[in-house]
Amino acid sequence: MNINMNTEKYIMGFFRDEDQAAQAVTDLKESPYTLKRVHGPFPSHKISRALGQKKSKIGYFTLAGGIFGFFAGFVLAVYASIQWNLMVSGKPVISYVPFFIVGFEFTILFAVFGNIIGMLLLSRLTNTKIPVQYDDRCSGEYFGLLATCSRGELDTLADFFKSKGGETRIFE
Amino acid sequence: MSVLRNMDTDVTYNEIDQTVLKTLESPSRSYWLVIVLLFLGVLVGAACWLYQIFIGIGVGGQNNPVAWGTYLINFVFWVGIAHSGTLISAILYLFRAGWRNPIARAAETMTVFAVCIAGLFPFIHLGRVWMVYYMLPYPNQRNLWPNFQSPLMFDVVAISTYLMVSSLFWYTGMLPDLATVRDRATGFRKKIFSIISIGWTGDFEQWRHYTRGFLFFAALATPLVISVHSVVSWDFALAIVPGWHTTIFAPYFVAGAIHSGLAMVITLMIPLRKIFNYQRFITMDVLENVAKTIIFTGLIVGFAYATEYFIAWYSHNIVEQESFRWRAMGEYQFGFILMVTCNSMIPLLFFVKRIRRTIAWLFGISILVNIGMWFERFVIIIGGVAHGFMPHSWGLYKPTGIEFGIMLGSFCLFFFLFVLFVKHLPSVSMTELKEMVSAGSDNEH
Numbered sequence: 001m002n003i004n005m006n007t008e009k010y011i012m013g014f015f016r017d018e019d020q021a022a023q024a025v026t027d028l029k030e031s032p033y034t035l036k037r038v039h040g041p042f043p044s045h046k047i048s049r050a051l052g053q054k055k056s057k058i059g060y061f062t063l064a065g066g067i068f069g070f071f072a073g074f075v076l077a078v079y080a081s082i083q084w085n086l087m088v089s090g091k092p093v094i095s096y097v098p099f100f101i102v103g104f105e106f107t108i109l110f111a112v113f114g115n116i117i118g119m120l121l122l123s124r125l126t127n128t129k130i131p132v133q134y135d136d137r138c139s140g141e142y143f144g145l146l147a148t149c150s151r152g153e154l155d156t157l158a159d160f161f162k163s164k165g166g167e168t169r170i171f172e
Numbered sequence: 173m174s175v176l177r178n179m180d181t182d183v184t185y186n187e188i189d190q191t192v193l194k195t196l197e198s199p200s201r202s203y204w205l206v207i208v209l210l211f212l213g214v215l216v217g218a219a220c221w222l223y224q225i226f227i228g229i230g231v232g233g234q235n236n237p238v239a240w241g242t243y244l245i246n247f248v249f250w251v252g253i254a255h256s257g258t259l260i261s262a263i264l265y266l267f268r269a270g271w272r273n274p275i276a277r278a279a280e281t282m283t284v285f286a287v288c289i290a291g292l293f294p295f296i297h298l299g300r301v302w303m304v305y306y307m308l309p310y311p312n313q314r315n316l317w318p319n320f321q322s323p324l325m326f327d328v329v330a331i332s333t334y335l336m337v338s339s340l341f342w343y344t345g346m347l348p349d350l351a352t353v354r355d356r357a358t359g360f361r362k363k364i365f366s367i368i369s370i371g372w373t374g375d376f377e378q379w380r381h382y383t384r385g386f387l388f389f390a391a392l393a394t395p396l397v398i399s400v401h402s403v404v405s406w407d408f409a410l411a412i413v414p415g416w417h418t419t420i421f422a423p424y425f426v427a428g429a430i431h432s433g434l435a436m437v438i439t440l441m442i443p444l445r446k447i448f449n450y451q452r453f454i455t456m457d458v459l460e461n462v463a464k465t466i467i468f469t470g471l472i473v474g475f476a477y478a479t480e481y482f483i484a485w486y487s488h489n490i491v492e493q494e495s496f497r498w499r500a501m502g503e504y505q506f507g508f509i510l511m512v513t514c515n516s517m518i519p520l521l522f523f524v525k526r527i528r529r530t531i532a533w534l535f536g537i538s539i540l541v542n543i544g545m546w547f548e549r550f551v552i553i554i555g556g557v558a559h560g561f562m563p564h565s566w567g568l569y570k571p572t573g574i575e576f577g578i579m580l581g582s583f584c585l586f587f588f589l590f591v592l593f594v595k596h597l598p599s600v601s602m603t604e605l606k607e608m609v610s611a612g613s614d615n616e617h
Contacts, residue, residue: 016185018610037375037376037377038375038376039373039374039375039376040374040376040379041185041348041352041374041602041603041606042348042603042604042606042607042610043376043379043382043383043607044610047376048376048379048380051376053376053380054380055384056380056381056383056384056385058381058384058385058388059384059388062385062388062392073329076309076320077320079317080309080317080318080319080320081317081319081320081321083315083317084315084317088319088321089321091321095321098320098321098326099320099321101326101329101330101399101403102320102325102326102329104399105326105329105330105333105396105399105403106329106333108333108337108392108395108396108399109333109336109337111388111392112336112337112340112341112389112392115385115388115389115392116340116344116385118381118385119344119381119382119385120370122381123375123377123378123381123382124371124378125370125371125372125378126370126371127371128366128367128369128370128371129371130366130371130373131373134373136355136356138373138374139348139351139352139354139355139373139374140185140186140189140352140355140356141184141185141186141189
């Protein structure tokens, strides 16, 4: 493991142009080097396509939250009204139409909670520690492609990024 | 292509960052002066509320039959203001209307603050504010639970949901920008922004989940915003009071809410773009598009006013007819005239291109629409109960100084929070602007 850590080197290629970055991603995937991550200041569809990213599964969290929320709201309204089993304004004790409104609002609320939980878990956003191999430029105007190679291949990988129109930074 | 027209696409990503980050630099003395003045206004409102808590709800002008006064008017007004923020940030996002990008952040912020202020008014109206927990469903030894058949309870649920959802939507939307600020900040600010940006690095794995989640957020906020003002309208429509008890209320209120909110967006954006040199982002085309939407919502609102009169005539219901006759000819005629003129007639001026592309006109008309929409709520809320079924129980209502003080406080609190926001958090979405520039340069190819 130690040997691996010593030999594996991280290098980031920076691209101002989205098209160049997408092209570099495609070419890098076909090269012997390993593409670790891509950082960018905004979500680029071209880069997502080049990375071959699939649709996020966050929707399942949202759906689960929504279904739970609907029943939670509806059951709460039913439970509250049967505590006083009394007809008010001629409406049945368990009135479906008004309770549906409570259910609806809870659906949205819990679907959003599910959405947030999904986003935090899937994106691993709970850790405020920034990875060492990150560059501030990636939240500004550059797309950063982080790749690894062996120590001996550093120069050729740097040349690869430069040939695609990028700049480079080697992480020690 | 609209994206190209709505923003100067010669702008570089760096220029976007620099312009927005410049707004977060140390404020000038005049900024603090504004803050102090607004805070004094907030104190006036707080003092009036405190006085009411000590003396009793009777210090307001509410009476029998007009038990709902300015507190409820302001509640509906501020919920309404909130709605256009969600229209811009969520509904127009789903419609892929690129022109909403430069103003979405500020509009969503307006939503969050407006809902907070709206949420204060039921507390104020309650009189004995310490009894507020009676509205919350929780196990208690008296076994007293709220009645969920009541539209007022729908409101508690809807407004709380709206506040939570719009706050989360606002924060989520801001997350990548918080990371941008973090990466360029130093010292204490860097620490703060490191915490609130919760480890965002713009990794495409993060973007993959984020963009999908944001889409769901928008898709959930859209029916929510429509339901919230529908629920607010049912506070009235589910009562049998003439002038309130109509099925048109839900769409009528939703359209009115968006109408007033869009006007507030223009009122806020005009000084914002001038003070922070946002003219290259919040262009005249963006403001023009808001003005065009105001024509549309104004026409819907005008149509709703006319429909109410038509139904009163067509129904042959003499109580309804008297209620609407009195609305236009009675003691509150001034409110009716202001409402019709400011909400459905003056916005028609935006049909003239020169008017909707002139800052002074835009600003003036947006203020008039806000005044008109406040009076619309006055006419509906006060007019309904003041002139109900029984002539012997007709009565009038006049707000007192305490109510005006609280109202002043609410406006000052709204602007106080907004002014604080624009100097401490990115008031324009850098991420969405970069997306716009990228989309614009693609269209040029």
